[in-house]
Amino acid sequence: MPTVTIEGPPLTDINKKRTLTKEMTESAAKAYQLPKDVIVVVIKKNLPENVSVGGQLIIDRHHKKSE
Template identity: 60%
Template sequence: MPNIIIEGPPIQDLNKKRQLVRELTDTAVKVFGLPKETIVVLIKENAPENVGVGGELIIDRHTK
């Protein structure tokens, strides 16, 4: 604790995941004033057929 959960699309590039975790952690350290080791980040990758925006699946928006 604190924990940060990111619900987003799949991320292919491992370096993007590294950047995400590094920068989100740095922000949390600054705001909460807690040691870096206490910050946990969970990256949740959601397939486009499992996400709806505006009543439509992302997968259907992409095929338009």
């Protein structure tokens, strides 16, 4: 039962979720040579106030950009 977990910023468009999970399922089924039925994909979101890169929260990086 391969499981693919995607963590990123919020994805609000359900169609993007449909395409993303469909494509990831196909890639995983091909790599593991398993039927698509056993591939599980989970999308998780992290808010920009909860992620830092290089020690700076994403939310602060955006503020900078708008300066």
